[in-house]
């Protein structure tokens with residue numbers, strides 16, 4: 477039982493972006509089922525987070541939120557109009573089941589495994605460029621372009637203005653933060669409209685130019701007479717495209733940063749490639765590139781003596797669950813790439829919305845992180861890293877390294 481006392485959870489506090497972990501520890505200890513001033517509920521303990529994610533009676537569809545800030549709701553409606561996304565991340569069964577089944581069909585384990593040689597080539601190319609230049613900025617040179625290029629190649633996207641698309645995508649994922657300003661909301665709505673427009677054009681082009689790629693497979697995905705409507709198709713592609721790179725960048729960038737700060741752990745990964753997969757799971761646990769996931773109550777529920785009304789947002793702090801000593805033991809706050817049960821983390825969520833790209837993200841991170849450490853065994857951090865300031869998709873914007 478927590479030693480109860482109210483704690484203010486303020487992710488806008490100075491220093492939070494760099495180091496949210498002490499905030500989570502305090503909340504786990506004193507106020508683990510927390511009602512924030514934003515009226516949302518937050519869960520910080522591993523057991524509560526896991527139970528929430530696996531509870532089939534909860535919703536992920538924003539339309540079910542009853543208790544809301546009317547002013548912000550109006551601002552959101554103005555910004556987004558009625559064009560609600562049909563992405564599977566925000567849909568409940570039976571739509572979710574149908575959308576996920578259709579997309580999974582084009583996203584099989586064998587098609588992910590077949591990407592390994594292409595990922596090795598992309599990583600080697602990025603490391604060659606760093607070697608030639610004699611300097612490196614891990615995020616811009618490797619962590620960002622790798623997942624971006626991989627998801628673009630997988631989907632079979634035509635060459636487009638990568639910088640523009642990256643800027644739109646970055647504005648869109650800001651909406652995943654528990655707090656955003658109205659300006660950020662409007663910027664996200666504009667970016668979303670622009671990306672949707674581009675994707676609609678790309679899909680039309682792909683219909684006329686089918687190829688051996690994921691987008692072609694999605695266009696022709698059928699099951700028992702079922703299919704994706706044009707809008708559903710566009711929204712699943714947007715989800716794959718954005719989720720495909722905005723998260724993995726933070727696993728690779730922050731993961732390398734954490735290893736460079738711990739030369740003993742980096743040496744273990746460098747010297748034993750067989751440890752790579754477990755090390756990636758431990759980094760997923762330790763850095764939690766997606767820090768929060770959300771659910772909406774459809775009826776009144778009770779958690780640890782707190783009544784949560786129907787229609788409320790409940791945020792599951794995945795990052796806090798991944799550092800909960802009640803689950804991981806007294807060394808929960810330490811990075812141990814040999815941790816036996818590292819793969820039990822909730823960094824990819826749990827239950828019916830468990831990350832569809834988990835094996836792809838792990839493959840990319842294993843190759844990128846392992847190859848970087850082996851190519852530059854004496855690498856070290858060269859300048860103070862720059863954090864991206866995001867509350868949910870937390871990570872680094874810049875990590876300059878000395879290649880040794």
Ligand code: HEM
Pocket residue numbers: 529536564565566576627715716717719720721723724727764765766769770822823824825826828829830831832833834836837
């Ligand atoms: C380190 C990288 C990644 C992390 C930490 C991550 C994390 C997550 C989490 C936590 C969820 C579940 C959200 C919830 O329960 O509400 C999720 C869902 C999802 N992710 Fe990932 N993800 C990563 C990479 C990827 C990649 C590379 C792709 C695709 C190419 C992808 C595609 C998806 C999709 C489609 C869903 C929605 C699944 C559903 O609603 O059924 N993710 N991801």
